[in-house]
Amino acid sequence: MGNIFSTIRKAYSLLKHIDLTKLEALSRKVDLPKVMDAFSQLDEKQLNGLMKMIGSEGRQKELPPIDGDFYRLGEEALSEEDRALQLKVRAFLEAEVQPIVNQYWNKAEFPHEIIPRLAELNICGLTYQGYGCPGKSNLMEGILAMEMARVDTSISTFFGVQSGLAMGSIYLCGSEEQKEKWLPLMQQFKVIxxxxxxxxxxxxxxxxxxxxxxxxxxxxxxxxxxxxxxxxxxxxxxxxxxxxxxxxxxxxxxxxxxxxxxxxxxxxxxxxxxxxxxxxxxxxxxxxxxxxxRLQHANSFKDTAKVLRMTRAGVAWQAVGCARGAYENALHYTRTRKQFGKPIASFQMIQNHLVEMLSNLTAMQTLCFRLSQLQEQGLLLDEHASLAKVFCSLRTRDVVSRAREVMGGNGILLEYNVARFVADAEAIYSYEGTREINSLIVGRAITGFSAFV
The missing domain is CATH 2.40.110.10 (Butyryl-CoA Dehydrogenase, subunit A, domain 2)
Incomplete structure (x- = not known):
């Protein structure tokens, strides 16, 4: 008997949510006696569920944060100091680069006004010892390359040329006099x-x-x-x-x-x-x-290759950033874009694309983390950097393609922040050695035979 009275009380409480005006309007649309009869057939669990649904009406569903670091690699691997630097660089990029990047990309111009602010971050020549450089780890350098490419691959490329290829050539192949002359000025972006x-x-x-x-x-x-x-x-x-x-x-x-x-x-x-x-x-x-x-310690292409080996690892990290930017923007879009009355992120096929993207992204991240560890230990070989470049640039292509796909026609518009990544992934795929050339470097290492012409 108690359960019956409990059910009646909950049914009455449910009906109290409907005012008389709405009840009259409702009676013209449905058979209220049948509705009451249906209520009387509900058990306590069903009524509780119905009450919970009504009570939550109007409240926005709390969604998980959008974060492409699914395995929390950056959060777990970095010291508090380095994690703070990562978040500082991310905040700068999101506040000062993200709002203007589509405009400059469309005009094919460079935002020179950001250079002084980049200098204030004190991240140029990040891994070099001396000459005003921070002397941070290779992992930190890779993560910052990813953070830049996550917002825009062009800005990451500009930084990679300045900090990696240009400064790296002087740092690895220059005389002490050349290092003293150029590196401090380049580290502060006073010389490009x-x-x-x-x-x-x-x-x-x-x-x-x-x-x-x-x-x-x-x-x-x-x-x-x-x-x-x-x-x-x-x-x-x-x-x-x-x-x-x-x-x-x-x-x-x-x-x-x-x-x-x-x-x-x-x-x-x-x-x-x-x-x-x-x-x-x-x-x-x-x-x-x-x-x-003349760079006093650059006497053959083997010396040039030292620079390329170092920076090729950075390009693999750039590919991770490009893929992460596309994935996170696509995920945000699918959670806010509604079709058939609900967010498209709730559809099975969209979720499948998102999981495929995240799987590729996470595999790329873990590979690059290990690559940076080898670099830090002085164990990095050409074939290690080449394998990372091959895999990451190839998987990035897949990620950005799926990101564009889940966005439909909006995926080709700059304002939705995926079209740039789709286009820029093509450049990453080719520079610092094409997939074929890097594959041959790895192939030579694992077979003992050179397939180069």
Missing amino acids: GAFGLTEPEVGSGAAGGLTATARREGDTWTLNGEKKWIGNATFADVTVIWARDLDDGQVKGFLVEKGAPGFAVEKMQNKMALRIVQNGLITMKDCRVSEKD
């Missing part, structure tokens, strides 16, 4: 650097096929040739140029300052990816460089 290796007809074959030449006459070198796809080139204060010595056939590095006679830069136009990066076509016609501006 570029890295000139790729040529119009020479990309993957740079190791043995550079056509840019250098001839020494006394204490002066004369450079001739072209360089293409050179990031930061249009506004760089100093450009590292790699050219083949006509006397011994070896590749050597040179520091060419802005305005040097015989050194001309033309901005490359009509790119579909990395549109913020200012790539240049460099032409050198009897460009004269002093012997003191």
Whole structure:
């Protein structure tokens, strides 16, 4: 008998939520006696569920946070100090870069106004010892590359050229005098650097096929040739140029300052990816460089390769950031976009895409974490960096493709913050060595046979 009275009381409480006006309107739509009869058939558990549903009406469902670090790798692996730096850089990117990045990407221009603020973060040349550099871990460097690419891959590329390729060439191959002159200024962004290796007809074959030449006459070198796809080139204060010595056939590095006679830069136009990066076509016609501006410890392409090995790991981290940015923006979209009366994130096929994206992203992150550990331990080999570049750039393509897919037609609009990642993933896929070239590096390491032509 008690259960019956309890059920009646709850049914009465349920009906109290409906005022008389609404009750009259409801009676014209439904058979109220049948409704009451249905209520009388409900057990206590069913009535409790109905009451809970009515009580929660109007309250927004609390959703889990959007976080592409599903295994909490960054949170667990970093010290409190480094974690604070990561979040500081993230806050800067979200507050000062995210709001303007689509505008600059669309115009194919660089937001020079962010450079002083980047300098204030004190993250340039992050892993180098001395010369005003922070001396942080390789893992921290990778995570910050990811954080930048998570907001925009072009900004990450600009930073990678400055901090990695340009500063790295001087740090690894320069004399002590050259390091003292350039690195502190570059670390503070008072000097912007570029890295000139790729040529119009020479990309993957740079190791043995550079056509840019250098001839020494006394204490002066004369450079001739072209360089293409050179990031930061249009506004760089100093450009590292790699050219083949006509006397011994070896590749050597040179520091060419802005305005040097015989050194001309033309901005490359009509790119579909990395549109913020200012790539240049460099032409050198009897460009004269002093012997003191030759990188004193760059005597063959093996020395160039040291720089590429270091920065290729950073490109793998960039791929992670690009994928993470696409995934997180797509997840946000699917939770707010409604079709058929509810968020599309509640549909099975959409959830399947999101899980596939997160699976790829998490695999990429764990691979790059181990890569940075090897780098920190001094165990990083060419094939380690190449495997990461192959896998991460390939998986990024899949992630950004699915991100665009779950967004439907809106996925191709800049305002939804996925279209940039789709386009920029294509550039990541090719630079710092194509998938095929990096695959051959790994293949040579595991088989003992070189498949290079």
